[in-house]
Amino acid sequence: MFLLPILIFFILAFALTYFMRAYALKKNIIDNPNERSSHSVPTPRGGGVAVVCSYLLALTGLIYSQQLPVHTSLTLIAAGFVIALLGFLDDHGHINSMLRLAIHFLVAIGVVMSLGGFAEVTVFNSLELGFIANIIAVLFLVWLLNLYNFMDGINGIASVEAITTTVSMAILYAILNTSINSDILWLLAACVFGFLLWNFPKAKIFMGDACSGFLGLTLGILALIALKENLALFCAWIICLGVFVVDATYTLIKRVLSGYKMYDAHRSHSYQILSRKWGSHTPVTLAVAAINLLWLLPLAYYTVTQPLAYPEFMVLVAYLPLILIAMKLKAGHPDA
Template sequence: MPTNWQTGLEKTLTLIVGGLVVLALTWALTGLLRRYAVHKQLMDIPNARSSHKVPTPRGGGVAIVVVALAALPVLVWLGALTEAAAYGLGGAGALVALVGWLDDHGHVAAGWRLLVHFTAAAWGLYWLGGPVDLTFWGWTLPGVWLWAPLLVYLVWLLNLYNFMDGIDGIAGVEALTVCVGGALLAYWAVPGANVMLYVLLAVGALGFLLWNFPPAKIFMGDAGSGFVGLWLGLLSIYAAHQAPVLFWGWVILLAMFVADATVTLFFRWLRGEKLTEAHRSHAYQHRAENWGHKGTTLFYGFVTLMWLLPMARWVVLGGVEPIVGVVLAYAPVVFLVYQFGAGIRHVEWDEY
C-alpha cells in the first residue's frame, strides 16, 4: 500500500485522475443499463401521479452503486480510507441497493424494506465509528445517546431521497451539490482533510446526471436513490469524525430535500393519508408544473450552493452556534417549500 498519500501533489493528481475514471465509468455503465432496461421493459409508465409524460427506462442509479462500491477497495489500497469505513459504507450501501433493485424488478413489502434500511443504517454507523459527541452552548451530548436519533435520521434520508427522486435531474443535482459543498466544508474546517469519498459520490452522480438531466433518458430507480440517500447520511457521520461541527454543516446542506419531504409528509399525515401511497404533493412537483423539470432542478441546486453552503460555512468556521445556524438556514427553506405547496394535494393546488 502506498505510504505517501499525505503529499499534496499526489492528493491532487489522484483526485483528478480518479475523478475522470469514475466519471467515465459511471457514464458508460448508465448507458449500458439504459439498454438493459429498454430490452427488459423496465419502464416507468406515466400515470395520474407521475411528473413525467413519456415511458422512461429506470434503474440507472445502479451505475453509481457499482462504481462507488468498486472504488472503496481502491481507496483502502491508496491509504485514503480505512478498512472499517469501507466495510461500513460498502455493506450498508450494497444492502440497500439490493433491496431497491428487487423492488425495481418486482415488489418488496414496505415492512421488509424498512427492516433492511434500519439494518443497513446500523451496520454503516457502527463501522464508521458510531456517533460522535456533539457540543452546543457549552454542553456536550455524548455520542452514546445519539444512536437511536441517528438511525432514524439515516433511514429518513434514505427514504426521503426516494420520495424526492420524482423529476428529471433533481436527485443527481442534489447529490452533486451536497457532496461538493461537503468537500469545501471539510477543506475550510480541517486543514489537509481527506475529501476522496465526497468527490467519489459527486463525480458518480455527475456521470449519471449526464443521462438523467432534463429531458431524462433514464431514471435513477429505487436501488440508486436509496443508495445515494443512505451514503449522504453516512458521509455526514464520516465528516463528523473529521470534525464534529461538520455534521451540522451537512445537515444544513441537505435542507432542500429534508424540508420538502418532511413538510410534505407532515401535511399528508395531518389529512390521514396513507404515507406509502404515490402522490404529487411535493413542492418540487408543484413547481415543475410551472417551471418545468430543468428550471425546478436548477433552482434546488442554486439554493443549495448560494444559500445553504454559505450558511454551513458560517457554522463550521465558528461564526454562529450550530443549532442557531441550522435554524437560520432551515427557516427560509421551510417557508419556501410551504409557499410552493409542499403537502398540498394536486387537486387543491389547481384551486390554490
C-alpha cells in the same frame, strides 16, 4: 494527479449508464407515467445502478491505495451494497414496504455500531445525549435514505442534490484541512455526474430505487463520519442537504396530519408543484442547484469557520426560508 481517478470514474459511470439503459429496454424495465407521475413519456429506469457500481469500485480502489481507512470504506461498501440490492430488487418486482423498512433499520443500526456509536455527542454546548444519540443517528439514516427516494421525482434533481452537496462539503473540508479524506466526496460527485448526463435536462433513463436509496444512505453515513470530527461539520452537512430535508419532511408531516398514509403515492412535494407551475423540470432542478450553492453553501461555510456557541442555530437560519417556500406552495396539501 487526483483529477485522473475523477475522470476515470466519471467515464465509467457514464458508460455503465449506457449499458443499464440497454438492459432496461431489453428487459422492459420501464417507468410508465400515471396520474401520480411527474413525467409523461414511458422511460427506462434503473440507470443509477451505474453510480452504485462505479462508486463501490472507487471505494475499493481507495482501500487498495491506502488513501482511506479500511473500516470507513467497508462500512460504506457493505451498507451501500445491501440498500442498492434491495432497491434493485424493488425496481424489478415489488417488495413489501414493511419488510423494506425493517431492512433499512437493520442496516442503519449496523452502520451506527460500525462507526462506534455517538453517545459522546453533545448538543447546544452542554447537553449530553448519551445513548439517545445512537437512536437519533439510526432514525437520521433511515429518514435520509427514504426521503431521497421520495425526492427523486423529476429530471436531474436527485443527482444535482448529491453533486452540489458533496462538492460543497469537499470545499469545506479543504478549507478546514480536516482529517477526513475528501476524495470520497469528489469521487461520488464524479460518478453521479456520469449518470446525470443521461438524466438531465431530458431523461433518457431514470435513477431507480437502487441508486436513490444508496445516495441517501451514503450521504447520511458521510454526515455521521463528519459528526465524529465535530458537531459544526455535521451541521454543515444538514444545511447543505436542506432542500431535500425540508421539502420531504414538511410534506410528509403535512400529509400525515391530513390523514394520509406515509407511503401513499402523491405529487405534492414543493418541487413537483413547481415543475407543474413552470411547465418543466429543468428550471426547478436548476433552482435547487442555485439554492444549494448560493444560500446553503455560504451558511455552511459560516457555520464551520466561525466559533459559534450554537452551530445548530445556523440549521434553523438555513431552513426557515425553505419552510416558508413549502408553506407558500402548499406542499403536502391534497389539492396542491
